[in-house]
Amino acid sequence: DAGVIQSPRHEVTEMGQEVTLRCKPISGHDYLFWYRQTMMRGLELLIYFNNNVPIDDSGMPEDRFSAKMPNASFSTLKIQPSEPRDSAVYFCASRTGTGSEKLFFGSGTQLSVL
């Protein structure tokens, strides 16, 4: 299994631009999570999905952030418009619904908003 795949690995953009981060979870995993990592705030849960349905988006910082999961093998996190304070590493993670609580993380997307 290739694990959780995220793209791009690095994204540099200018303030005001739209940014789209992509994630392919491990096949068979029912849950998908988006986390943001910064030095100041550590790992923050932004949103998670169960069977492609958003369950809890209480961690999404503002309306500028949106996430979708159109099918079991693909999710996007979009920031529009982006701001310098959005600069962080964004991780996608997935897990099964039963049997194990282990989270499998992707390698992350390093986002820099200039």
Added chain:
Amino acid sequence: QQQVKQSPQSLIVQKGGISIINCAYENTAFDYFPWYQQFPGKGPALLIAIRPDVSEKKEGRFTISFNKSAKQFSLHIMDSQPGDSATYFCAASYAGGFKTIFGAGTRLFVKA
């Protein structure tokens, strides 16, 4: 109530020494306490985990000690090696929920 507080923020240990990282929680509904290890440029990966019905769990050089009454748990790395140099996160989640709450992380550096 959702927080997991982790200390220290950073830690330097000599090769062969013991590394100890501590975490505390408030929410007594938490029932699963994992530790994740993260190397630069990589996502966190599960290292070891414990449930509150046991006080200790050991896997190789890594041990979790759990104190339910104090609502604290810690990671001990015995015979620390330079390859253990990484960021360690404690975390917690609870039955019936799927959110994992992470501590702030501890940067461990093991000197050769």
